[in-house]
Amino acid sequence: MKRRKFIKLTSTASAIGLLPIQLKASLNFLNNFSNCNFLGRKIVLIELKGGNDGLNTIIPINVYDEYMDLRPTTHIPISSLNFLNSIDPSILGTNQDIAFHPALSGMFNLFSEGQLRIIQSVGYPNSNKSHFASIDIYNTGNDGNNWNNGQSSGWIGRFLENHYQNLLPNNYPMGIQIGSTNTSLGFHGEKEHGLAVNLSGQDSENFYSILSGLAGEYPNNFPSSDYGTELQYIVNTDRVSNIYAQAISDSFNAGSNYHGANYPDNDLANQLKTVARLIRGGIQTKVYLVRIGGFDTHNNQVQGIGDIQGKHYNLLDELSTAVEAFSKDLNSDSIGDDVVGITISEFGRKAKENGSLGTDHGEVAPVFVFGKPIMGGISGVNVDLSEATEDNNFQIETVQFDYRQTLATIMQDFLASDNLSIDNTFKDNLNSSSFINAKIQNLLKPSYIVPENCYNVNLENDPKYWEIFPNPFEEFFNVIVLSDNTNENSEYNMVNQNGQIVKKGNLIFNSGAAQVHLPNLKAGLYTLTVKNSTASQSFKLIGGVI
Numbered sequence: 001m002k003r004r005k006f007i008k009l010t011s012t013a014s015a016i017g018l019l020p021i022q023l024k025a026s027l028n029f030l031n032n033f034s035n036c037n038f039l040g041r042k043i044v045l046i047e048l049k050g051g052n053d054g055l056n057t058i059i060p061i062n063v064y065d066e067y068m069d070l071r072p073t074t075h076i077p078i079s080s081l082n083f084l085n086s087i088d089p090s091i092l093g094t095n096q097d098i099a100f101h102p103a104l105s106g107m108f109n110l111f112s113e114g115q116l117r118i119i120q121s122v123g124y125p126n127s128n129k130s131h132f133a134s135i136d137i138y139n140t141g142n143d144g145n146n147w148n149n150g151q152s153s154g155w156i157g158r159f160l161e162n163h164y165q166n167l168l169p170n171n172y173p174m175g176i177q178i179g180s181t182n183t184s185l186g187f188h189g190e191k192e193h194g195l196a197v198n199l200s201g202q203d204s205e206n207f208y209s210i211l212s213g214l215a216g217e218y219p220n221n222f223p224s225s226d227y228g229t230e231l232q233y234i235v236n237t238d239r240v241s242n243i244y245a246q247a248i249s250d251s252f253n254a255g256s257n258y259h260g261a262n263y264p265d266n267d268l269a270n271q272l273k274t275v276a277r278l279i280r281g282g283i284q285t286k287v288y289l290v291r292i293g294g295f296d297t298h299n300n301q302v303q304g305i306g307d308i309q310g311k312h313y314n315l316l317d318e319l320s321t322a323v324e325a326f327s328k329d330l331n332s333d334s335i336g337d338d339v340v341g342i343t344i345s346e347f348g349r350k351a352k353e354n355g356s357l358g359t360d361h362g363e364v365a366p367v368f369v370f371g372k373p374i375m376g377g378i379s380g381v382n383v384d385l386s387e388a389t390e391d392n393n394f395q396i397e398t399v400q401f402d403y404r405q406t407l408a409t410i411m412q413d414f415l416a417s418d419n420l421s422i423d424n425t426f427k428d429n430l431n432s433s434s435f436i437n438a439k440i441q442n443l444l445k446p447s448y449i450v451p452e453n454c455y456n457v458n459l460e461n462d463p464k465y466w467e468i469f470p471n472p473f474e475e476f477f478n479v480i481v482l483s484d485n486t487n488e489n490s491e492y493n494m495v496n497q498n499g500q501i502v503k504k505g506n507l508i509f510n511s512g513a514a515q516v517h518l519p520n521l522k523a524g525l526y527t528l529t530v531k532n533s534t535a536s537q538s539f540k541l542i543g544g545v546i
Contacts, residue, residue, distance in 0.1 A: 036454035050295030054365030106324030120380030157189035255281025351388035
C-alpha cells in the first residue's frame with residue numbers, strides 16, 4: 001500500500017446490518033463488566049501545539065464586559081457565539097455561563113449530545129512559559145518544580161510499562177503517534193524500549209529505518225555512557241518498529257472508516273481517520289497521540305476588530321470538524337464504547353491581548369474530554385478575570401485542575417488502573433496520591449466507570465522468579481535469578497508464534513546469571529518459559545536479526 005493511500009483513507013464501512021451488531025455489542029459490553037475485562041479500552045491524546053488561547057476558545061459570558069476590556073480587538077463578538085445556555089438555561093448568569101467559539105460547532109454538537117466535558121483552568125503548580133520546557137513537563141508528568149522528577153521518561157511510557165506490564169512485549173505497539181516527525185518523550189519508558197511507533201511519513205507496510213545510514217547493520221556493542229544508552233534505545237526502538245510494521249499493516253488493511261463520518265480534508269482529520277481505521281482493524285494499541293500545530297498565536301489571531309476569522313478560527317475549525325467526524329466514525333459501531341479522547345496543550349495565553357491582534361504565553365486553559373463514555377458537562381468555573389492585572393503581567397494563575405487529575409481519573413475509572421500503577425506513573429515524589437484522591441467527578445458516565453474490584457484484574461502480576469534482558473535481543477539474552485529457590489536445576493523452552501520449539505535446554509548460572517545464545521534467529525515474537533521443581537515463569541521476547 002502506497003503512502004498516499006495510507007494517508008488519504010477511503011470510507012468503506014456500511015451501516016447495513018447494524019442492529020444485530022449493536023445488540024451483540026451491548027451484550028459484549030455487559031459481559032466485559034461482569035468479567036472485569038477492560039483490556040480493549042484506549043485513549044487518544046490530541047496535542048494543540050503552541051499553547052491554545054483558552055479564553056477565546058471557551059468564552060466566559062458572566063464576565064463578558066471585562067473580557068472585552070482586556071481584548072478590545074481580539075474578543076469574539078457576542079453575536080457570533082454558540083451559547084451554552086441554549087442547552088442548559090440554569091447556568092445563565094452564573095460562573096459556569098459560557099459560550100463556544102463559533103468555529104467549534106462540531107464540539108458544541110458533541111457537548112449537546114452529552115459526549116464532551118470541559119475541564120476549566122487546567123495547568124500545573126509552577127508554570128513554565130517556554131514551549132519546549134512546558135511540553136516536556138506535560139510529557140514527563142512533572143509539576144514544574146524539580147527536573148529530577150521523571151525527566152528521562154514519560155508518563156505514558158511509565159503507565160504502559162506498569163499497568164500493562166504482563167502484556168509486554170507484544171507484536172503490536174502499545175502506543176502509536178501520528179502527526180510529527182519527532183517521537184514524543186511521553187512514550188519513553190523507564191525500562192521498556194520501543195513502547196510506541198511514529199507513523200509520520202510512513203506507509204502501512206514499510207518503516208523508515210532510523211539507522212538506514214548504517215546500511216541496516218545494528219552495532220553490537222554500546223559505550224558505557226549517556227551516548228551509549230541513547231544509541232541502544234534508538235537501535236531497540238528501530239528493531240521493534242520493524243516487527244510492529246506487520247501488525248499495523250494488517251490492522252489498517254482489515255479496518256475501515258464509517259462512510260457517514262464525513263471527515264473534512266485536513267491534516268488532523270487524516271490522523272484521526274487513521275486511528276479509527278487501525279482500531280476497527282483490531283490492533284490493541286492502548287494510547288494514541290495525534291497533533292495539530294500553529295497555536296502560538298502572537299499575531300493575527302483575528303484579522304481585525306470584530307472579525308472572527310484568522311489563525312485561531314482556522315485552527316479551532318480544523319480541531320472541531322476532525323473530532324466530530326472521528327466521534328461519528330467511532331460511534332457507528334461498538335468501538336466507540338472503548339475510546340476516550342483528550343486535548344492537551346503546553347499552556348494557555350494571557351488574558352490581555354498584546355497589540356498585534358494576538359496573545360502571549362499564559363498559564364491555564366480549558367481541556368476537552370470527549371467520547372461516548374464521557375459525561376457531558378463542565379468541571380470547574382469560569383476564570384476570574386480580576387486576577388489579570390498589570391502587576392502579574394495579566395496572567396490568570398489559578399489552577400483549578402492539575403492536568404494529571406484528568407489523566408489519573410481516566411487511568412483508574414476508564415482503564416482500570418490501581419493506585420500503585422498511577423503512583424508509578426507520576427512518581428511518588430510528585431505526590432501522585434493527591435490525583436487519585438482528587439479525581440474529577442462526573443467525568444465518565446456511571447455505566448462506563450470501572451468497579452473498584454476490577455482494578456488491575458486480568459492484569460495481575462505473577463510472582464517474579466527470573467528477569468530477562470535485553471528485551472528486545474539480537475543474538476543472546478540473559479536470565480537473572482530473583483529468588484533463592486530458583487537458582488538450581490532450571491531449564492528453559494522457547495517457542496515461536498506458531499508454538500514450534502526454537503530452542504530448549506538447561507540454564508547454567510554463574511553468580512545468579514545465565515546466558516542463552518540464539519545466533520541467526522529470525523526476527524519475531526517468542527515465548528520463553530523458565531522453570532524448575534519449585535517455580536515456573538513465562539516471558540514474551542522480541543528477538544532476532546532484522
